[in-house]
Amino acid sequence: MMLRLxxxxxxxxxxxxxxxxxxxVREVGFEVAQGEVVxxxxxxxxxxxxxxxxxxxxxxxxxxxxTLDGVDIARQKDYYRSVQGVFQDPFSSYNPIFKADRVLExxxxxxxxxxxxxxxxxxVESSLAAVRLDPGGVLGKYPHQLSGGQLQRLLIARALLLDIRMLVADEIxxxxDASTRIDVLNLxxxxxxxxxxxxxITHDLSLGNYVSEKTVVLRSGRVVEMGRTELVFGNPLHPYTRNLLGSVPRLHRRWSEEEDAPEEEATCFYHGAAGRDATWPGLVEAEPGHFVGCATSGTCAPALELVR
Structure with a gap:
C-alpha cells in the first residue's frame, strides 16, 4: 500500500x-509506503x-x-478503514463527560x-494489547482519570480497531513527559x-532522526530537502536544514558556551529577497536518495552549486 502526494x-x-x-502548502510531493516511517x-x-x-x-x-494505491482519496468510500490520524493534544479528542472508551464504541x-x-x-482487548494497555486499567475510566500517555495510546488502539495501513501522527x-515519549515512540x-x-509530523529533529527511515523538511509550505534520514541529518544540504540542526541544544555544553549559528548565504528561495520571485524549479537529486530545493531560473542544475 502506498500513500502518494x-x-x-x-x-x-x-x-x-x-x-x-x-x-x-506549495507543490509538495512525497510518498509513504506500508511498513515505513516518514x-x-x-x-x-x-x-x-x-x-x-x-x-x-x-x-x-x-x-x-x-492518492492511496493510485486512487484519489476523495473518491474512496472506505478510506478511513485504511487511514487514521492521532493528534497533538490527546485530551481534546475526548468529551470529559463521557468515559474514555466511548471513542472505541x-x-x-x-x-x-x-x-x-x-x-x-x-x-478491543486485542487492540489494547497491541498498544500495551490493560483493559481493566483504562476501560470504564473518565479522561481525567488517565494520563496523557494512556489517552494517546488509547487513540492509537482506536485506529488499530480498523486494521488500518496508514497512520498520520501529528505531534503526538x-x-x-520524557518517560512516556519513549514508550509511544517504541510503540x-x-x-x-x-x-x-x-x-x-514533528518539529523535533531528534525524534524524527530516532524514528524514521525517510525525512521531509518543510519550510514556508515547500519541501526544501528530503531523502533517507541518515543522509538528511548526516549531510544537510539546504541552508534551512543546516540552520535547524545548528539550533539543536547540545547536552554537553552550557547555554552560555553556545555560539550563535552563522547565517547562511542568502542564495536560495527562502533566504534573501533576490530569490523570492524566481521560478520554483522543484527538487534536484544531489546524491542518490537525497533531494534538495533551491530557487533557480529554468533548470535545476545550478542548485547543485549551492550545496557543494
Whole structure:
C-alpha cells in the first residue's frame, strides 16, 4: 500500500471578503509506503498540520492530488478503514463527560454495527494489547482519570480497531513527559514492524532522526530537502536544514558556551529577497536518495552549486 502526494498545494482566502490568498502548502510531493516511517519536519507555521489534515480529508486539496494505491482519496468510500490520524493534544479528542472508551464504541457503531458483544470485546482487548494497555486499567475510566500517555495510546488502539495501513501522527508526543515519549515512540516502531505506514509530523529533529527511515523538511509550505534520514541529518544540504540542526541544544555544553549559528548565504528561495520571485524549479537529486530545493531560473542544475 502506498500513500502518494503529487504537487499538493493548499490556498486559504484571507482578508476582507476573502480578497487575499495565503499559500499554506506549495507543490509538495512525497510518498509513504506500508511498513515505513516518514518524518515531516519543520517549524511552527510551515504547513505540516495542514498537510496532515489534507491527507485525513479534513481539509480540501487546492491543487495536486493525494492518492492511496493510485486512487484519489476523495473518491474512496472506505478510506478511513485504511487511514487514521492521532493528534497533538490527546485530551481534546475526548468529551470529559463521557468515559474514555466511548471513542472505541463510536468505531463499533460506525464500522461494526452487526458485530456481537463477545467478538467486539475480543477485538478491543486485542487492540489494547497491541498498544500495551490493560483493559481493566483504562476501560470504564473518565479522561481525567488517565494520563496523557494512556489517552494517546488509547487513540492509537482506536485506529488499530480498523486494521488500518496508514497512520498520520501529528505531534503526538509533544505534550507528553520524557518517560512516556519513549514508550509511544517504541510503540510506533512496533507498529511499523507489523506493516503500518506512519507519517510522523514533528518539529523535533531528534525524534524524527530516532524514528524514521525517510525525512521531509518543510519550510514556508515547500519541501526544501528530503531523502533517507541518515543522509538528511548526516549531510544537510539546504541552508534551512543546516540552520535547524545548528539550533539543536547540545547536552554537553552550557547555554552560555553556545555560539550563535552563522547565517547562511542568502542564495536560495527562502533566504534573501533576490530569490523570492524566481521560478520554483522543484527538487534536484544531489546524491542518490537525497533531494534538495533551491530557487533557480529554468533548470535545476545550478542548485547543485549551492550545496557543494
Amino acid at each position: 503529487d504537487r499538493v498545494s493548499k490556498t486559504f482566502r484571507t482578508g476582507s471578503f476573502g480578497g487575499r490568498e495565503l499559500h499554506a 518524518s515531516l519536519i519543520g517549524e511552527s507555521g510551515s504547513g505540516k498540520t495542514t498537510l496532515g489534515r489534507m491527507i485525513l480529508r479534513l481539509a480540501a486539496v487546492s491543487e495536486g492530488s493525494i 463510536m468505531i463499533r457503531q460506525r464500522f461494526f454495527p452487526s458485530m456481537g458483544a463477545a467478538d467486539w470485546r475480543a477485538r 508526543i509533544s505534550m507528553l 510506533l516502531g512496533e507498529l511499523k514492524g507489523r506493516g503500518l505506514g506512519i507519517l510522523f
